[in-house]
Amino acid sequence: MEVLQLIVNGLMAGTILAVPAIGLTAIFAVLRFTNFALASHMTIGAFAGFVANVTFGLPAVAALGFAFVIAGLVGVLSDEFVLKPFRRAGFITTAIGSIALTIALENIVRFIFGNQLRGYDLPILRDWNIHGIRVSPQQVENFVVAVIVMAALFAFLSFTRVGKSMRAVADNPMLAAIKGINANVVARLVSFVAMGLAGLGGMLIGLDTTIDPLIGFKTILQIFAAAVVGGLGSIPGAVVGALVVGVGEELSLLVLTPAYRTAVGFIAILVVLTFRPRGILGQRAY
Amino acid sequence: MGLLTATGVVAGYGAADEILKGVDLRVEPGEIVGIIGPNGAGKSTLLKAIAGLLKPKAGAIALNNADITGREPRDISRMGLAYVPQEHNIFPSMSVRENLEMGGYVDPKGAKARIDGVLGRFPVLANKRRHAARTLSGGERQMLAMAMALMVEPAVLLLDEPSAGLSPVAAEVLFNAIIQINKEGVSIAMVEQNANEALAISHRAYILVDGKNSRTGPAQALAQDPEIRRIFLGG
Numbered sequence: 390m391e392v393l394q395l396i397v398n399g400l401m402a403g404t405i406l407a408v409p410a411i412g413l414t415a416i417f418a419v420l421r422f423t424n425f426a427l428a429s430h431m432t433i434g435a436f437a438g439f440v441a442n443v444t445f446g447l448p449a450v451a452a453l454g455f456a457f458v459i460a461g462l463v464g465v466l467s468d469e470f471v472l473k474p475f476r477r478a479g480f481i482t483t484a485i486g487s488i489a490l491t492i493a494l495e496n497i498v499r500f501i502f503g504n505q506l507r508g509y510d511l512p513i514l515r516d517w518n519i520h521g522i523r524v525s526p527q528q529v530e531n532f533v534v535a536v537i538v539m540a541a542l543f544a545f546l547s548f549t550r551v552g553k554s555m556r557a558v559a560d561n562p563m564l565a566a567i568k569g570i571n572a573n574v575v576a577r578l579v580s581f582v583a584m585g586l587a588g589l590g591g592m593l594i595g596l597d598t599t600i601d602p603l604i605g606f607k608t609i610l611q612i613f614a615a616a617v618v619g620g621l622g623s624i625p626g627a628v629v630g631a632l633v634v635g636v637g638e639e640l641s642l643l644v645l646t647p648a649y650r651t652a653v654g655f656i657a658i659l660v661v662l663t664f665r666p667r668g669i670l671g672q673r674a675y
Numbered sequence: 676m677g678l679l680t681a682t683g684v685v686a687g688y689g690a691a692d693e694i695l696k697g698v699d700l701r702v703e704p705g706e707i708v709g710i711i712g713p714n715g716a717g718k719s720t721l722l723k724a725i726a727g728l729l730k731p732k733a734g735a736i737a738l739n740n741a742d743i744t745g746r747e748p749r750d751i752s753r754m755g756l757a758y759v760p761q762e763h764n765i766f767p768s769m770s771v772r773e774n775l776e777m778g779g780y781v782d783p784k785g786a787k788a789r790i791d792g793v794l795g796r797f798p799v800l801a802n803k804r805r806h807a808a809r810t811l812s813g814g815e816r817q818m819l820a821m822a823m824a825l826m827v828e829p830a831v832l833l834l835d836e837p838s839a840g841l842s843p844v845a846a847e848v849l850f851n852a853i854i855q856i857n858k859e860g861v862s863i864a865m866v867e868q869n870a871n872e873a874l875a876i877s878h879r880a881y882i883l884v885d886g887k888n889s890r891t892g893p894a895q896a897l898a899q900d901p902e903i904r905r906i907f908l909g910g
């Protein structure tokens with residue numbers, strides 16, 4: 390029964406992890422670098438949601454929308470003014486630039502909100518007990534939100550002209566330019582959507598625990614592991630990778646003390662890069 | 676003035692900015708114009724310059740008497756010129772149908788009807804419209820690349836080695852499609868490695884050597900020229 394409980398916990402956590410992991414992989418698919426500034430955008434989303442929820446008194450679900458939009462807008466601006474000029478210098482330079490950016494943004498959040506732990510304004514509900522498996526209603530709500538958001542994203546990429554143009558740029562940027570797709574517009578769109586997902590993911594994680602300016606920094610390794618394990622650049626891969634990392638971390642509790650659970654991300658990256666260098670689903674964008 | 680004219684085009688890449696050293700090309704309405712020449716002569720570079728992917732350093736390019744020198748690919752595409760690159764000319768992870776939609780991206784109005792029209796022309800693609808383009812055979816990919824170009828109902832179609840890597844049967848099917856498209860009023864400029872085939876289906880041809888025009892004339896006359904036979908046609 391304990392194993393089953395851990396798997397359920399892992400699937401819930403993995404589904405939430407998948408949201409920002411999709412963001413990381415989508416940016417890689419279109420802009421061809423790993424944007425570690427995703428970490429601070431998670432933090433920004435979590436705090437934007439905090440303001441909406443605690444200061445303005447909006448319900449958590451509405452605050453999630455706020456988290457998405459604010460983190461997405463900051464993502465567009467930070468890419469336009471900070472990271473875009475780096476891109477000409479190549480992958481490594483841009484990735485390092487994104488680390489510098491994330492430290493700067495995180496400290497802005499710290500300057501405004503301070504270092505203390507904060508919690509969202511949530512109704513206190515008792516855990517559900519389903520055949521011996523315990524889940525909190527908040528966890529289930531977060532899970533449902535994550536699934537709906539991912540379904541909406543897949544629909545957007547599959548059925549809308551804009552979504553398809555984003556996939557086209559990820560697939561073959563030169564041909565996309567020949568066909569008249571504006572790469573700059575697509576770059577801004579992917580920054581908005583991906584960092585919006587990061588912000589939403591940051592708040593989802595915070596809803597389950599507490600938030601502080603390090604919330605993004607503490608999870609970026611898991612997210613990076615999820616994206617790499619699934620195949621950097623592949624959106625379904627990010628989902629699969631996030632579930633692998635989420636369940637793997639929970640199951641590691643059977644043999645490791647909780648302090649070592651983050652090692653699972655590292656081990657997953659090592660194992661996958663050794664045996665399947667392109668990740669579980671390869672580098673197909675979609 | 677022809678439908679498409681390039682005069683004295685000088686273009687290249689970065690430091691090697693004079694791969695083309697002043698090239699002329701003209702395509703009249705209704706023509707198939709062949710472009711042949713040795714590897715590295717600058718054939719693909721010429722098509723890229725015309726399509727707007729490379730900004731010419733000197734020279735002029737006009738489409739339908741409008742200057743298109745140095746304009747963006749999407750503007751040139753809107754003005755009625757479609758370009759099929761030599762390689763990487765499809766979106767591999769997108770379906771055949773989605774590839775066609777992207778082919779007509781600049782002109783989304785009436786895309787549905789145009790997709791049906793294009794699929795009617797290429798029944799193999801119609802049968803695989805939901806398949807990811809990466810699963811197509813080499814011949815089918817070239818068909819798809821051409822079909823995508825037709826989605827903008829171009830006046831001029833630029834094809835870069837459409838038969839490269841195809842079996843003789845697949846190449847035959849493709850050349851027939853090209854002739855058919857031309858008969859329906861689309862002018863075509865086509866780079867071809869297979870000089871025999873190129874001269875057989877072209878009205879006129881250009882021979883490029885080392886970034887310069889070498890010979891030009893009616894395709895039939897060039898095909899019978901002893902010197903050209905010796906160099907390009909294997910005797």
Ligand SMILES: Nc1ncnc2c1ncn2[C@@H]1O[C@H](COP(=O)(O)OP(=O)(O)OP(=O)(O)O)[C@@H](O)[C@H]1O
Pocket residue numbers: 688691694712713714715716717718719720721761
């Ligand atoms: N992206 C590039 N950057 C720098 N040089 C290039 C690039 N593409 C082509 N070249 C150079 O430009 C010259 C002409 O190349 P181009 O591709 O136009 O030749 P081509 O006539 O199409 O040859 P092929 O028959 O092999 O396709 C070659 O010397 C090539 O090395």
Ligand SMILES: [Mg+2]
Pocket residue numbers: 718719720761835
């Ligand atoms: Mg070439």
